[in-house]
Amino acid sequence: MHGFALRSHMAKSVRPKVWRPHRCSNDFTLPFSPSVEAVLRSVLAGEAGEALVSALTCDAELQELTAITSEPGATGQSIHSDDNWSATAPRRLTIFLALHNVVDEAMGPTRFYPGTHAPCCFPGERWLPPTAALAAERQSAWFELRAGDAVLMDSLTWHCGGANASEWRRTLLSASFVAPMAGGTGDDDASLHKLARWLGRSSV
Secondary structure: OEEEEOOOHHHHHOOOOOOOOOOOEEEEEOOOOHHHHHHHHHHHOOHHHHHHHHHHOOOOEEEEEEEEEEOOOOOOOOOEOOOOOOOOOOOEEEEEEEOOOEOOHHHOOEEEEOOOOOHHHOHHHOOOOOOHHHHHOOOOEOOOEOOOEEEEEEOOOEEEEOOOOOOOOEEEEEEEEEOOOOOOOOOOOHHHHEHHHHHOOOOO
């Protein structure tokens, strides 16, 4: 898990259409507008993009692009991982980009459980899904983020969004990239979603 200080003005200028439910936290798929594309290019232009290439290669594909919004009064999430371990599944990494300052714990920032992203982190080298009892035995951490800061997370990492006890909405841009599968996807349009495209380089 990595943190990156990007703080691009692009992160402050994006204005995704927000669905405003009452007192809850939601994910919603973003339209691929020019402003969203500019933000994604900006966040991938620095260390975050290089970390993705190192872990997944330039042929990694953008799998999901969402905005995660937590309204004031939203309850916290249960501890979870985005994927379950499989020896045959391609690795997936997610970037969480702060669209505004998230420096107050009352806003319910995401808590991460370091050392839960791979079988080697567990006794007997067998990855375990999170439970309340197992989580109680481990330390969690959250990061103070300024607009444009980002955290990079393996999809197996245990994590949860906290309750938003503040008066402010909390919104993160989330982009997930998955490593290429052996033999390719068979999708003629796959190159449009490859990491190489966002980095302005040729895939390997």
